[in-house]
Every structure is written in C-alpha cells, then in structure tokens.
Amino acid sequence: MAPSAHAQTVSAGPVVAAGNTLLSIAAEGKVARPPDLAVFNAGVTTQGKTAAEALTENAQRMTAVIAALKKAGIAERDIQTSNLSVNPVYGQPKRLPDGSYEQQDPVIIGYQATNQVSVRQRKLDQYGRVIDTLVSAGANQVNGPSFMIDSPEGALDEARVAAMTKARARADLYAKAAGLRVVRILSISENGGWAPPPQPPIMFARAEMASAPKASPVAAGELEMTVTVNVSYELAP
Structure with missing residues (x-):
C-alpha cells in the first residue's frame, strides 16, 4: 500500500503584491481619566x-x-x-554586662x-x-x-481609536516621504490595554x-x- 500523503499548512506573514512594500507601525494611544x-x-x-x-x-x-x-x-x-x-x-533577650545577649530560647x-x-x-x-x-x-x-x-473599557476603547489614528497618520507620512501611497491594512494586533497598577x-x-x-x-x-x-x-x- 502506498503511503498516504499529509497536507501541511504553513502560516505565512502578511503578503504584499509584487513591487509593493510592507510597512509595520507601532503606535500608542493614551487617555487620562479621573479615578472613580x-x-x-x-x-x-x-x-x-x-x-x-x-x-x-x-x-x-x-x-x-x-x-x-x-x-x-x-x-x-x-x-x-x-x-x-x-x-x-x-x-527581648537579656543583655549581659559585656554587651552581648543571653543565649536562650525565645520566650x-x-x-x-x-x-x-x-x-x-x-x-x-x-x-x-x-x-x-x-x-x-x-x-x-x-x-x-x-x-x-x-469600568475602564470605555476609556481604553478611546485609547485604541487614538492609537489607530496615530498609526495611520504615521503610515501616510512614511508613504509620502517614500513617494508611495497606503493601499490597505494587512494586519492589526494589540499589545494589551494598560491601566496604572495599584499605587503603593x-x-x-x-x-x-x-x-x-x-x-x-x-x-x-x-x-x-x-x-x-x-x-x-x-x-x-
């Protein structure tokens, strides 16, 4: 019996058309709120x-x-x-005349x-x-x-929108400086929303x-x- 063939799927990164360029941007969005x-x-x-x-x-x-x-x-x-x-x-252990302390089990x-x-x-x-x-x-x-x-989610969503706006503006800047234009978004990932940890x-x-x-x-x-x-x-x- 001939051995069976097993198909394998290889995950690749973002693929751009021939002659086009891949640009990766990291952008940060911040929002300030009074605590409640x-x-x-x-x-x-x-x-x-x-x-x-x-x-x-x-x-x-x-x-x-x-x-x-x-x-x-x-x-x-x-x-x-x-x-x-x-x-x-x-x-406390008893202090002796020579300045040392009496050796005894804690009382x-x-x-x-x-x-x-x-x-x-x-x-x-x-x-x-x-x-x-x-x-x-x-x-x-x-x-x-x-x-x-x-409930910080609303404020974090505003920070997400601000981060995406900043990322697009930066992408347009790089594209214009290189004599290119932004065609499309290939991928988006988030490092995670961050709020200050409890204060000491x-x-x-x-x-x-x-x-x-x-x-x-x-x-x-x-x-x-x-x-x-x-x-x-x-x-x-």
Missing part, C-alpha cells in the same frame, strides 16, 4: 497576655470599625476581610491579633471623612488608597492618628491608560 474608585485596607491590631484575650478585644474593636464603615455609606459588598491572624509576641510574653478589611470607596469626595471616622471608631491600621477606574500605600494609621485633623485631605488626580497597536500596511507606487 479608591481601594484601601483598614483594621485593628491588639495585644493580650493570651491569644484568646488579644482576639476577643480585637473582635470587639473590629466590629465597631465595620459598623462605622457601613454607617459612613460603604456597601457591604465593598467590605471584604483581607487578613485575620494571631501571632505570639516574643520578649512568649503575649499575643498579637490583627484583623483587616479591604474597602472600596466609591464616593471619593468622602474618602478623607471616612478615614477619620474609622480612626475615631478604633481602627489603628489604615493603608491606601489605590485609585482606580471601576501613602497612608499608615496607628493609634496616634486619633489626633489627625478633620477631614484628612486627599487628592485623586488623574489616571492614564495606554494601548499600543501594531499595524502592517501595504504601500504601492
């Missing part, structure tokens, strides 16, 4: 002689913090536990309990007031905010924040979203 969402972490850290003591006090204070969040207008769906932990607290002198929630603040003009309310309610840890856009914490609150001014000033600024497209054109005389 602030994400931050808030919580309580307590200490006690036993793990149960630290956790009991923590639960009482954290219940008050969550109640304060809801009273400030934060929806329940925008409050999510991000950390709940209990850890031992070790005493547990108490326990530390931490409970934190991740919060999405949708009313940015109330962010500072919400933080002050949390501190007054007993929160001694606040980290954030990370400013975001809740700019606020860290502890017990001493109870004397913070009312209300804490917060500047949201703008976020810039970027899309890069790669477009191949066929140029002809």
Whole structure:
C-alpha cells in the first residue's frame, strides 16, 4: 500500500503584491481619566497576655470599625476581610554586662491579633471623612488608597481609536516621504490595554492618628491608560 500523503499548512506573514512594500507601525494611544474608585485596607491590631484575650478585644474593636464603615455609606459588598491572624509576641533577650545577649530560647510574653478589611470607596469626595471616622471608631491600621477606574473599557476603547489614528497618520507620512501611497491594512494586533497598577500605600494609621485633623485631605488626580497597536500596511507606487 502506498503511503498516504499529509497536507501541511504553513502560516505565512502578511503578503504584499509584487513591487509593493510592507510597512509595520507601532503606535500608542493614551487617555487620562479621573479615578472613580479608591481601594484601601483598614483594621485593628491588639495585644493580650493570651491569644484568646488579644482576639476577643480585637473582635470587639473590629466590629465597631465595620459598623462605622457601613454607617459612613460603604456597601457591604465593598467590605471584604483581607487578613485575620494571631501571632505570639516574643520578649527581648537579656543583655549581659559585656554587651552581648543571653543565649536562650525565645520566650512568649503575649499575643498579637490583627484583623483587616479591604474597602472600596466609591464616593471619593468622602474618602478623607471616612478615614477619620474609622480612626475615631478604633481602627489603628489604615493603608491606601489605590485609585482606580471601576469600568475602564470605555476609556481604553478611546485609547485604541487614538492609537489607530496615530498609526495611520504615521503610515501616510512614511508613504509620502517614500513617494508611495497606503493601499490597505494587512494586519492589526494589540499589545494589551494598560491601566496604572495599584499605587503603593501613602497612608499608615496607628493609634496616634486619633489626633489627625478633620477631614484628612486627599487628592485623586488623574489616571492614564495606554494601548499600543501594531499595524502592517501595504504601500504601492
């Protein structure tokens, strides 16, 4: 029996007509928008002689913090536990007269309990007031905010249109400089829409924040979203 033949398909890149030229352009489109969402972490850290003591006090204070969040207008769906932990607290080793420290196994002198929630603040003009309310309610840890856009697709689509417009203008420029004209688009690819990652914490609150001014000033600024497209054109005389 004769061996069967297997057809193979070889994928090729963009094909241009004889005498024509391939031009590849990478163009970037940018759009700036004010953020409409602030994400931050808030919580309580307590200490006690036993793990149960630290956790009991923590639960009482954290219940008050969550109640304060809801009273400030934060929806329940925008409050999510991000950390709940209990850890031992070790005493410092005894220092000897020669300046060295006594070699001994670590001694547990108490326990530390931490409970934190991740919060999405949708009313940015109330962010500072919400933080002050949390501190007054007993929160001694606040980290954030990370400013975001809740639904960025619309802005990213504008950036895509801007990138394509820029790519075509650049293609026309190159074609004219070479004495050619743009015939058609051969391919389009996108490197992916980009929005700024969450910003590093700019606020860290502890017990001493109870004397913070009312209300804490917060500047949201703008976020810039970027899309890069790669477009191949066929140029002809």
